[in-house]
Amino acid sequence: MSGTDRAAVVAGLGGWVPRTVVTNDELAALLGTDDEWIRTRTGIRQRHVIAPGEATGDLAVEAGRRALESAGLVGVGALVLATSTPDRLSPATAPEVASRLGLGTVPAFDVAAVCAGFVYALAAGAGLIATGVAESVLVIGADTFSTILDPADRTTRAVFGDGAGAVVLRAGSLDQPGALLGLSLGSDGSRSDLVEIPAGGSRQRSTGLPVKPEDTFLTMRGRAVFAEAVHRMSASARETAARAGWPLEEIDRFVLHQANARIVTATAHRLALPAERFLSNIDRVGNTVAASIPLALSDGVLSGELRPGHRVVLAGFGGGLAWGSVALVWPHIVHPGIRILPAPSADQSGARK
Missing domain, CATH: 3.40.47.10 (Thiolase/Chalcone synthase)
Structure with missing residues (x-):
């Protein structure tokens, strides 16, 4: 080719x-x-x-x-x-x-x-x-x-x-199911303080000053992150759909970064699309950061919510700030891995396979 x-x-x-x-x-x-x-x-x-x-x-x-x-x-x-x-x-x-x-x-x-x-x-x-x-x-x-x-x-x-x-x-x-289409990426480093771990990097280490215990943990300014996530993911999804030549209303499924259920709902509202087109498994796994989109895909395939031939847009947003999205027609997947199930009862154990 x-x-x-x-x-x-x-x-x-x-x-x-x-x-x-x-x-x-x-x-x-x-x-x-x-x-x-x-x-x-x-x-x-x-x-x-x-x-x-x-x-x-x-x-x-x-x-x-x-x-x-x-x-x-x-x-x-x-x-x-x-x-x-x-x-x-x-x-x-x-x-x-x-x-x-x-x-x-x-x-x-x-x-x-x-x-x-x-x-x-x-x-x-x-x-x-x-x-x-x-x-x-x-x-x-x-x-x-x-x-x-x-x-x-x-x-x-x-x-x-x-x-x-x-x-x-x-x-x-490009004409095959599963081909990545319309990739869109972006960042805004002027807002890097919205999600950060202050200590551990070269900037903190070079000072030679004692590390505050609280600076070794993740900090997040929730309200500002919420607003940025909705704005950036909805805008990126629109851009990717346009690059792929797809009207928003003709996209079957959106798989957003599973940051917070309310962010997914607000993004659906911003795009003026029904919430049922947005896959979500955050109730069972929480925010798994870089793993959230592929885990949602895996669960969506096994639940039947995501099927071959669906037009799909994936969109992520996180610290940096950084965001991006990509479109694809979902292919036939033979073995989609695990399905994430509800919490086990007290007499059950084992990984979810």
Whole structure:
């Protein structure tokens, strides 16, 4: 095919969440609140969190393995990992994930765009395919924000959960189901203080001053983030739909970053579209950051809400500020990975497979 026809096509999908489930009732007892307060403000009923000794790379390996199985592959030409909670500050987590998956010495790197990370990673993977660097790319979004939350801060601890989701991209053509269309990315660093961890980076370390304990945790200015998320995701979705040549009313499903149920609802209202077109699983997993979009895709396929032939727009927004969106006609996926179920009863255990 010619260079202009070459496109990145979604060919596999997988997801993974840790075994441990934390319900609102469990959190409420620790945070001095209740289930209703959490649900009405976030739409979340439970979230999954890693066990002691687990890390982002462990979740990424599990999700990546399932995506490769879904695509019927044992190897790919490159790996891109979207994460803002790497296993270590240095080196990047992606090369170790690639090694553990048996991918050999393929190019592998991290993308740090927080909750917009998965869309940014898709763009990076599509670029590797477009330039001929790789014929197939494993794109993973994985985060463990439970490790960077203030245990006493109910505004963040109630929101975030841990998880990983992945897709396999392969070289194909723009007219194929699954081809990535209308990619749109953006950022606004002048508002970087809306979502941040003040300590740990070179700016803080270079001062030589003692670190305040509270500066090692995630901080978030909720009201401003809410307004920016709705504005940026709705505008980006419009831009991507226009680039793909799709009227908004003809798009079957929107899969937004699962930040907060009210943000998803407000974005649907901003776009003047029915809420049922917007997939959501935030009630069962919380905000899983870079993993949220692929986990929602995985759950949507298994629930039947997302079907082959659907016109779909994915949109993410997060710290940076950074945002992005992409369109595709949903392809047939053979093995979509896990379905995220309600919290287990007291006599049940095990990961959601």
